[in-house]
Amino acid sequence: MRHTIYVVGMGPGKLEGMTLEAKQVLEACDVIVGYTKYAELLQPYFPDKEYLTTGMRQEIERCRLCFELAAQGKQVALVCSGDAGVYGMAAPMYELLPEYASGTSNVEIGIEIVGGVTAANSGAAVLGAPLNHDYCVISLSDLLTSWETIENRLRAAIMGDFAIAIYNPSSHKRKDYLKRACEIMLDAGASQDRACGYVRNVGRDGTESRVMTLKELKETEADMFTTVFVGNSQSILQDGKLITKRGYLI
Numbered sequence: 001m002r003h004t005i006y007v008v009g010m011g012p013g014k015l016e017g018m019t020l021e022a023k024q025v026l027e028a029c030d031v032i033v034g035y036t037k038y039a040e041l042l043q044p045y046f047p048d049k050e051y052l053t054t055g056m057r058q059e060i061e062r063c064r065l066c067f068e069l070a071a072q073g074k075q076v077a078l079v080c081s082g083d084a085g086v087y088g089m090a091a092p093m094y095e096l097l098p099e100y101a102s103g104t105s106n107v108e109i110g111i112e113i114v115g116g117v118t119a120a121n122s123g124a125a126v127l128g129a130p131l132n133h134d135y136c137v138i139s140l141s142d143l144l145t146s147w148e149t150i151e152n153r154l155r156a157a158i159m160g161d162f163a164i165a166i167y168n169p170s171s172h173k174r175k176d177y178l179k180r181a182c183e184i185m186l187d188a189g190a191s192q193d194r195a196c197g198y199v200r201n202v203g204r205d206g207t208e209s210r211v212m213t214l215k216e217l218k219e220t221e222a223d224m225f226t227t228v229f230v231g232n233s234q235s236i237l238q239d240g241k242l243i244t245k246r247g248y249l250i
Contacts, residue, residue, distance in 0.1 A: 002108040003070045007090050009083035009116020012203020013041040017122060022114050026077055033066050034079035041204075042079065057143075063092050067100040070109045082118035087139060087167060120165035123199035123227040126209045128241030130197065130229040131163050135244075140177045141168035151184050158188035163235060163244045166228035169198075170221070178228065182218035185230065190214055195231040197242040198222060211242045 006025045011017035026032060026046050032039065036053040043051065052069075054062045062078065069076045080088035090113050100109055124131045136157050140150060157164050169178040186192065197211040198220065212220065214230065222228060235244040 002110060003073060003075060004110045004112050005066050005070050005093065006075075006077045006112050006114055007084045007088070007093050008077050008079050008114040009085070009088065009118070010038060010042065010079045010081060011117040012119070012122050013038075013081065014203055015045045017117055017203040019114070019116060022116055025114050026079075028075065029077040030074045031069055032077050032079055033062055033069070035062070035081075038079050038081055059089060060092060060096075063089060063096055066093070067096065067109060071100070071107050073107055080116070082122075083116040084113055085115070086118040086120075086137065117203075119167065119199075119202055119227040123165070123202045123209075123229065126199045126202060126207065127197045127211065127229055128238075128243050130195075130231055130235065130242040130244050131165060132244045132246050133163060133232060133234075134160075135163040135165060135232075136160075137165045137167065139167040140170070140174070140181055142174070142177075150181075154181055154184045155188040158185050158190045161232045163232045164230040166230065168224055169226055169228045171224050175221075178220065178222050179218055182214060185214065186218075190230075191233070194233070195235040195237045195242050195244075196229060198226050198228045200226040202227060211237050211240060213237075 008022050008025055010022060031050045031052060032042060033052050036055055039051045039053045052065060066076045066078045078089055084090040093111050097111060120131060120137050138153050142150060192213060192215040194214040196214050196217040200208040229242060231242060231244050
């Protein structure tokens, strides 16, 4: 017998921001496993499902729980905000799969990734067109990545003139990380007037957005629910929107 664990990108949180495939998978599953906040967002839309949750920094425990449930014959969906393959649980699930594939259960376990709308895309839509040319996504969280590596990536992005979507710009323990990132980008050659912006709580109640220069961004407070956008050298602010030109002759 084969059971598939679906690793589902649930998008920003509201049903309207979810892909049709993700919705169909969640409707068909027996158990939804996820971070506590994500379960709270989904329960109004899928009230009859069994929910099993873990807190922050218990990601591997969450993954193992999915394998244990699948071995019991249950149809399991592991949910991630945005897209499961962008700072999500897709990679850890595949890393753990060989361990459980060699187990003694008579249930064969497979994994299927269900794509979702990541914050870079949903946030970009709010701001206009900040990622309309080559861009990169960088997280400022140094829990799993050294700050030295993050700094090198920020410098490389500016040197390559990429537009940038910045995840995890700040937290209670990392209050000054966005300011430090802005200083690094300025030192790497970005202009103080470079077009930037942010979106907070994208796709959820209380969505906030603002456009500004890199100089202003340096003095801006952000949190873990904020996605920051830094344009490339050709990006502009236009009527309250952040536009990165594609290069057409207009």
